[in-house]
Amino acid sequence: MENRLPTIKEIAKQLNISVSTVSRALHDHPNIGLRTKMRVQQLAKDLNYEPNQTAIFFQQGKTYTIGVILPELSEAFFSSAISGIEDAAHKGNYTVLLGQSHDDVEKEKHLLDTFRKHRVDGLLVSISKNTNNYEHFEALQRYNIPVVFFDRIPKIPNIHYVACNMINGTVQAINFLFKKAHRIIGMINGPEKLPATKERLEGYIQAMTKSRLKYDPNLVVNCNLTKEDVAAATEKLLSGKRKPTAIVTFNDYVALDAVQQARKMKLKINKDVCFVSYANLPISNYTAFPPLASVEQFPYQQGQKATETLIELLQKKTDESAENNNVTYYKIILESQLIVHDNKQV
Amino acid sequence: MENRLPTIKEIAKQLNISVSTVSRALHDHPNIGLRTKMRVQQLAKDLNYEPNQTAIFFQQGKTYTIGVILPELSEAFFSSAISGIEDAAHKGNYTVLLGQSHDDVEKEKHLLDTFRKHRVDGLLVSISKNTNNYEHFEALQRYNIPVVFFDRIPKIPNIHYVACNMINGTVQAINFLFKKAHRIIGMINGPEKLPATKERLEGYIQAMTKSRLKYDPNLVVNCNLTKEDVAAATEKLLSGKRKPTAIVTFNDYVALDAVQQARKMKLKINKDVCFVSYANLPISNYTAFPPLASVEQFPYQQGQKATETLIELLQKKTDESAENNNVTYYKIILESQLIVHDNKQV
DNA sequence: TATATTCAGACAAACGTTTGCATAATTTTT
DNA sequence: AAAAATTATGCAAACGTTTGTCTGAATATA
Numbered sequence: 155m156e157n158r159l160p161t162i163k164e165i166a167k168q169l170n171i172s173v174s175t176v177s178r179a180l181h182d183h184p185n186i187g188l189r190t191k192m193r194v195q196q197l198a199k200d201l202n203y204e205p206n207q208t209a210i211f212f213q214q215g216k217t218y219t220i221g222v223i224l225p226e227l228s229e230a231f232f233s234s235a236i237s238g239i240e241d242a243a244h245k246g247n248y249t250v251l252l253g254q255s256h257d258d259v260e261k262e263k264h265l266l267d268t269f270r271k272h273r274v275d276g277l278l279v280s281i282s283k284n285t286n287n288y289e290h291f292e293a294l295q296r297y298n299i300p301v302v303f304f305d306r307i308p309k310i311p312n313i314h315y316v317a318c319n320m321i322n323g324t325v326q327a328i329n330f331l332f333k334k335a336h337r338i339i340g341m342i343n344g345p346e347k348l349p350a351t352k353e354r355l356e357g358y359i360q361a362m363t364k365s366r367l368k369y370d371p372n373l374v375v376n377c378n379l380t381k382e383d384v385a386a387a388t389e390k391l392l393s394g395k396r397k398p399t400a401i402v403t404f405n406d407y408v409a410l411d412a413v414q415q416a417r418k419m420k421l422k423i424n425k426d427v428c429f430v431s432y433a434n435l436p437i438s439n440y441t442a443f444p445p446l447a448s449v450e451q452f453p454y455q456q457g458q459k460a461t462e463t464l465i466e467l468l469q470k471k472t473d474e475s476a477e478n479n480n481v482t483y484y485k486i487i488l489e490s491q492l493i494v495h496d497n498k499q500v
Numbered sequence: 501m502e503n504r505l506p507t508i509k510e511i512a513k514q515l516n517i518s519v520s521t522v523s524r525a526l527h528d529h530p531n532i533g534l535r536t537k538m539r540v541q542q543l544a545k546d547l548n549y550e551p552n553q554t555a556i557f558f559q560q561g562k563t564y565t566i567g568v569i570l571p572e573l574s575e576a577f578f579s580s581a582i583s584g585i586e587d588a589a590h591k592g593n594y595t596v597l598l599g600q601s602h603d604d605v606e607k608e609k610h611l612l613d614t615f616r617k618h619r620v621d622g623l624l625v626s627i628s629k630n631t632n633n634y635e636h637f638e639a640l641q642r643y644n645i646p647v648v649f650f651d652r653i654p655k656i657p658n659i660h661y662v663a664c665n666m667i668n669g670t671v672q673a674i675n676f677l678f679k680k681a682h683r684i685i686g687m688i689n690g691p692e693k694l695p696a697t698k699e700r701l702e703g704y705i706q707a708m709t710k711s712r713l714k715y716d717p718n719l720v721v722n723c724n725l726t727k728e729d730v731a732a733a734t735e736k737l738l739s740g741k742r743k744p745t746a747i748v749t750f751n752d753y754v755a756l757d758a759v760q761q762a763r764k765m766k767l768k769i770n771k772d773v774c775f776v777s778y779a780n781l782p783i784s785n786y787t788a789f790p791p792l793a794s795v796e797q798f799p800y801q802q803g804q805k806a807t808e809t810l811i812e813l814l815q816k817k818t819d820e821s822a823e824n825n826n827v828t829y830y831k832i833i834l835e836s837q838l839i840v841h842d843n844k845q846v
Numbered sequence: 847t848a849t850a851t852t853c854a855g856a857c858a859a860a861c862g863t864t865t866g867c868a869t870a871a872t873t874t875t876t
Numbered sequence: 877a878a879a880a881a882t883t884a885t886g887c888a889a890a891c892g893t894t895t896g897t898c899t900g901a902a903t904a905t906a
Contacts, residue, residue: 175855178855206891207618211557212555212862213861213894227579227582228576233574237600240598252596253586253596273552442789517886551863556862558861559862
């Protein structure tokens with residue numbers, strides 16, 4: 155039962171022609187006569203011939219494989235993103251090699267190594283929270299492996315990336331609250347250094363200023379996203395001099411923790427204080443007091459777009475192959491958007 | 501800036517020795533003298549030599565790659581499982597090729613094709629909900645690609661699999677409720693044909709019988725897991741003749757929907773009726789009325805174990821290579837376990 | 847009919863690595 | 877000093893495919 159798979163050689167031998175003819179026949183090369191072309195294709199079918207991809211990868215120096223490194227698949231954002239990536243990749247006939255960094259820089263480096271060794275054609279990366287040294291990415295340039303970053307983007311020049319602009323969404327969120335007659339609007343933001351934090355703040359300031367509510371720094375608290383820290387931040391906000399009637403939180407998880415703290419403080423949610431958040435967790439319908447609205451960041455689309463961009467880069471690379479040193483860097487920004495939930499909560 | 505990567509040839513030329521010597525030197529082959537071994541390894545390091553994996557894959561007819569097909573990454577169960585898979589794979593020096601079937605048989609088939617063409621060494625599969633024809637898996641036998649199934653397992657003989665026995669966990673769940681003085685215990689189960697459904701039912705019957713509560717078929721309702729169907733099932737149970745004071749639900753999502761329905765019926769959760777569930781969603785702490793307890797299925801461990809098993813199979817395959825036709829099929833069963841939540845709910 | 851053109855196919859190299867076998871160089875044994 | 881054993885290295889094939897170049901045959905042009 156030794157089941158060697160049929161090769162091009164096998165076909166050639168059986169038909170008494172050369173391998174090159176077989177190869178060309180299978181590729182519909184014009185130089186091959188109709189008769190032989192048919193004979194080859196028929197036999198290939200009969201034998202269940204399938205080209206040996208490993209041979210082709212080797213021969214072409216390409217693997218049609220994309221490496222994806224992201225922090226954490228269990229976060230809804232990333233599991234959505236990977237779906238977008240997969241779909242786009244399959245459409246472009248690429249396969250996806252996956253790795254999670256679990257927000258650990260060492261793991262990130264290790265994955266990068268593995269993928270490089272596996273000779274992936276390109277990389278899609280959302281960097282780990284704790285990465286602030288980008289040498290391992292810069293080193294990739296030398297290997298001529300293009301990288302497209304998405305969502306979590308390193309602060310270095312000359313990179314390709316896809317991201318979502320949070321400023322607009324934030325402005326929409328504040329305006330939404332303003333229309334609902336809120337005048338003191340607080341924010342529980344993320345870790346100070348995070349770009350995502352800065353963007354949210356910027357949107358907050360813009361919107362507050364435009365609504366003539368003025369920007370009061372006391373109404374913005376940073377936190378490190380742990381349950382405890384969120385609780386502390388919430389308490390601080392809700393027991394301050396100017397007590398907000400609405401709070402914008404860094405993401406849905408933060409919102410949930412903040413709600414818990416607010417309830418501990420005997421506040422009525424959606425009456426004394428209400429929440430608007432980022433991320434749009436699918437599960438939040440089920441929670442007791444989901445945020446009134448969420449700023450959607452379109453993870454699926456981000457993943458998809460990033461993949462399409464990468465594939466485009468890969469095409470270009472083979473087309474121009476080193477001669478034309480093209481140095482345009484893609485910076486693709488999607489717009490976030492406020493989604494208002496219709497909370498028919500029981 | 502044409503940056504060809506260094507090859508074994510390059511090293512050979514520079515040191516004026518043959519490629520075979522270089523290859524052997526790099527592999528610490530005993531036949532190579534210490535002097536040359538050192539020189540080769542030094543130069544390799546200096547040149548930043550890295551073996552071309554595509555060449556090796558091709559030459560060895562192995563890719564050190566495992567294909568993983570699972571239904572849906574956004575389900576907590578599977579995103580946990582993939583972490584276990586990844587960790588075990590990396591430990592064994594394998595890389596993971598990922599694909600989601602989204603519970604679509606056609607996608608499943610397509611992924612299988614892609615992975616086969618990419619010449620993965622082995623496969624890890626959790627089948628799609630809608631798969632009831634297993635030909636595409638049986639076809640793999642001919643290609644000599646081992647498959648280890650996990651969690652969702654096809655009903656065919658002679659396969660390797662890792663699964664979690666739900667019977668014990670279910671028994672524990674019922675006993676837990678019994679100790680809390682519940683005597684009428686209902687169950688909202690899954691689609692009738694699903695093996696998972698059958699197992700839960702079996703556990704239910706076992707435990708009820710042992711507790712001398714007798715098995716009352718009216719207390720068990722099947723549903724297709726949609727929100728509407730769950731609501732209908734809940735209503736049926738809670739307006740029946742024998743009204744249960746506790747309900748075991750197919751999974752946490754079902755529990756959440758059932759709670760909503762119960763509240764719609766003006767029942768007090770945890771007073772009039774309480775819930776125990778399967779799956780243990782991390783988010784459920786945040787919900788208004790999380791289940792009192794969950795039957796944990798250890799997805800991470802399932803993934804890990806499945807991967808280890810597959811790698812073992814792959815080792816054996818190369819060891820015995822066709823001569824010794826080993827036909828032991830691994831059937832690995834983990835035990836589920838009831839996790840009681842301490843619901844310090846506000 | 848002789849020459850140019852087109853068509854159909856074959857030949858062989860190349861991609862980078864591993865590995866069985868042969869051989870040269872060295873050392874050990876008699 | 878010759879034979880045997882050991883050690884270190886080289887040669888070449890193999891893995892399956894693609895592709896540039898060459899050749900022979902058929903056809904068209906003059």
